[in-house]
Amino acid sequence: MQLLKTKILEEGQALSDNILKVDSFLNHRMDPVLMHEMGKEFKRRFQDEKIDVVLTIESSGIGPGVMAALELEVPMIFARKRKSVTLTDDLVTANVYSFTKKEANEIAISNKFINSGDRVLIIDDFLANGQAALGLMEICHKVNATVVGIGIVIEKAFQDGGEKLREQGVRVESLARIEALSLGEITFVEEREGAIHE
Amino acid sequence: MQLLKTKILEEGQALSDNILKVDSFLNHRMDPVLMHEMGKEFKRRFQDEKIDVVLTIESSGIGPGVMAALELEVPMIFARKRKSVTLTDDLVTANVYSFTKKEANEIAISNKFINSGDRVLIIDDFLANGQAALGLMEICHKVNATVVGIGIVIEKAFQDGGEKLREQGVRVESLARIEALSLGEITFVEEREGAIHE
Numbered sequence: 001m002q003l004l005k006t007k008i009l010e011e012g013q014a015l016s017d018n019i020l021k022v023d024s025f026l027n028h029r030m031d032p033v034l035m036h037e038m039g040k041e042f043k044r045r046f047q048d049e050k051i052d053v054v055l056t057i058e059s060s061g062i063g064p065g066v067m068a069a070l071e072l073e074v075p076m077i078f079a080r081k082r083k084s085v086t087l088t089d090d091l092v093t094a095n096v097y098s099f100t101k102k103e104a105n106e107i108a109i110s111n112k113f114i115n116s117g118d119r120v121l122i123i124d125d126f127l128a129n130g131q132a133a134l135g136l137m138e139i140c141h142k143v144n145a146t147v148v149g150i151g152i153v154i155e156k157a158f159q160d161g162g163e164k165l166r167e168q169g170v171r172v173e174s175l176a177r178i179e180a181l182s183l184g185e186i187t188f189v190e191e192r193e194g195a196i197h198e
Numbered sequence: 199m200q201l202l203k204t205k206i207l208e209e210g211q212a213l214s215d216n217i218l219k220v221d222s223f224l225n226h227r228m229d230p231v232l233m234h235e236m237g238k239e240f241k242r243r244f245q246d247e248k249i250d251v252v253l254t255i256e257s258s259g260i261g262p263g264v265m266a267a268l269e270l271e272v273p274m275i276f277a278r279k280r281k282s283v284t285l286t287d288d289l290v291t292a293n294v295y296s297f298t299k300k301e302a303n304e305i306a307i308s309n310k311f312i313n314s315g316d317r318v319l320i321i322d323d324f325l326a327n328g329q330a331a332l333g334l335m336e337i338c339h340k341v342n343a344t345v346v347g348i349g350i351v352i353e354k355a356f357q358d359g360g361e362k363l364r365e366q367g368v369r370v371e372s373l374a375r376i377e378a379l380s381l382g383e384i385t386f387v388e389e390r391e392g393a394i395h396e
Contacts, residue, residue, distance in 0.1 A: 029275045029311045030260075032268035058257035059276065062228075066261050070230035077227045078257065113227045 001041050001175040005188055007034060008154070014181040018156075026153060027060035027125055038175060039067025042123065042151040045173045046072075049148045052118045053077060055140065057107060057132055060125040064153050068123050076123075077114065079107040079136060092142050096135035099128070107135050116144035127152040127174060130161025137170070149173060156181075157189050199239050199373040203386055205232060206352070212379040216354075224351060225258035225323055236373060237265025240321065240349040243371045244270075247346045250316045251275060253338065255305060255330055258323040262351050266321050274321075275312065277305040277334060290340050294333035297326070305333050314342035325350040325372060328359025335368070347371060354379075355387050 013021040025031040042064075054076040056065030062078050069076035081096075082105065091108040098105060114120060122136045133150050140147050147170060155162050155174035158181075165172050177189040211219040223229040240262075252274040254263030260276050267274035279294075280303065289306040296303060312318060320334045331348050338345050345368060353360050353372035356379075363370050375387040 023308060024311070025273075028278070028308060029273050030264055030267070032264050032274055033271065035264060036268055059260060059278070062257060062260040063264050066228055066230050066233060066264065069228070070234055073231065075223075075227050076230055080226070080257070110221060110226060113222070 001038070003034065003037055004153070004176045007031070008176055008178075008186060012186055014184055014186050017180070017182050020154070020156070020178065020181055020186065022154065026063075030063050032063075035063050035067045036070075038064050038153060039069075039071040041175055042068040042121075042173070043071040046121060046149055046151065049121070050119050051121045051148055053114060054121050054123055055079065055109070055114065055136055056123045057081070057136060061123055064125055064151075065123040068121065068151060072121070075113070077109055079109050079139065081105045081107055092139050094135035094138035094142075096131050098131065107132075107139070109139055111143065114140065114143050114145050118143075118145040119148045120145050121148050122150045123152075124150070125153045127155040127161045127165075127172070128159040130159075130164045133161065133165055137165075151175075154178065199236070201232065201235055202351070202374045205229070206374055206376075206384060210384055212382055212384050215378070215380050218352070218354070218376065218379055218384065220352065224261075228261050230261075233261050233265045234268075236262050236351060237267075237269040239373055240266040240319070240371070241269040244319060244347055244349065247319070248317050249319045249346055251312060252319050252321055253277065253307070253312065253334055254321045255279070255334060259321055259330075262323055262349075263321040266319065266349060270319070273311070275307055277307050277337065279303045279305055290337050292333040292336035292340075294329050296329065305330075305337070307337055309341065312338065312341050312343050316341075316343040317346045318343050319346050320348045321350075322348070323351045325353040325359045325363075325370070326357045328357075328362045331359065331363055335363075349373075352376065 011024045054069040057079045065076045090111045092111045093108045120140050149171035152174040155177045157177045179189045180187045209222045252267040255277045263274045288309045290309045291306045318338050347369035350372040353375045355375045377387045378385045
């Protein structure tokens with residue numbers, strides 16, 4: 001998605017060979033117009049799929065997730081990273097290890113909102129080692145829902161998450177795929193727009 | 199906002215005289231079309247104000263916040279409840295006590311994104327005792343930004359948050375104001391649509 005790549009080049013900061021800071025438009029300050037365009041692009045990429053619900057994870061997935069859901073005209077659910085006081089019903093959970101924060105979190109959704117047979121599109125802001133996406137897939141499998149695909153805003157293609165997911169036969173659509181980072185430099189994977197999925 | 203009130207009556211669950219569960223469309227599963235309508239309604243209510251940025255707080259404020267920002271065509275910032283690894287710049291912080299969770303959280307934004315003189319619209323999903331809104335106002339005051347107003351999806355008008363904020367002269371616009379809750383029963387404040395602010 002060219003609009004996103006341009007924004008990443010203009011405002012993204014490569015702080016090391018691993019860390020890309022995009023807090024000016026994606027995961028702290030949000031550019032809602034760009035986010036709406038991302039939602040349209042996710043819809044375009046998954047237009048041949050029947051989708052019942054979008055599943056994402058708090059907090060940074062909510063913006064892209066709700067815009068994708070708006071365009072797809074389906075509900076969106078965000079998994080919580082810890083149990084909330086008012087989330088008292090039966091929960092469906094998975095464990096997710098965050099390499100960034102070096103801690104394990106339980107993620108959970110209420111078992112009311114994704115049903116057996118539902119066709120789920122998972123959306124997240126970043127794909128690196130794939131732990132969050134795998135946790136969201138685990139939740140879907142626990143309730144016998146089908147993961148239609150995974151839509152990612154920025155994939156760090158130099159980490160193995162994308163490969164792990166695609167090896168499982170999951171369709172992964174990333175709006176921008178980064179081949180390499182180094183201090184102050186961002187290189188994208190060269191590709192034809194929309195030709196990522198397998 | 200009649201569409202919202204209807205949804206609350208259809209899907210909201212009054213679990214006690216204090217707890218209203220709206221996780222089927224607002225703060226766990228989200229109805230993105232309704233949320234978009236909320237964004238339009240916030241724009242309508244604050245159309246006479248110049249607004250530079252929307253400020254909200256993770257996680258449940260992000261959906262309504264990003265939709266308001268989309269309609270207002272301004273950026274949105276969400277305050278984080280704890281420091282993120284990649285949020286390394288100078289932070290502007292405030293302390294917020296959660297009566298629901300019985301714990302104090304530091305909320306923080308990067309000092310890059312709200313500037314002195316900026317006109318800020320604060321958006322949140324709930325207003326009860328007003329702690330979150332007061333924390334967000336404190337952040338604005340610390341950077342010499344002006345709080346144009348506070349847009350709330352659901353105000354528990356039987357708690358004192360709304361009064362505390364309005365007493366300070368802040369314009370508070372709530373899309374639905376609840377007068378009372380009791381097990382299984384939800385009563386709204388009777389009012390003319392859009393006539394809440396003072």
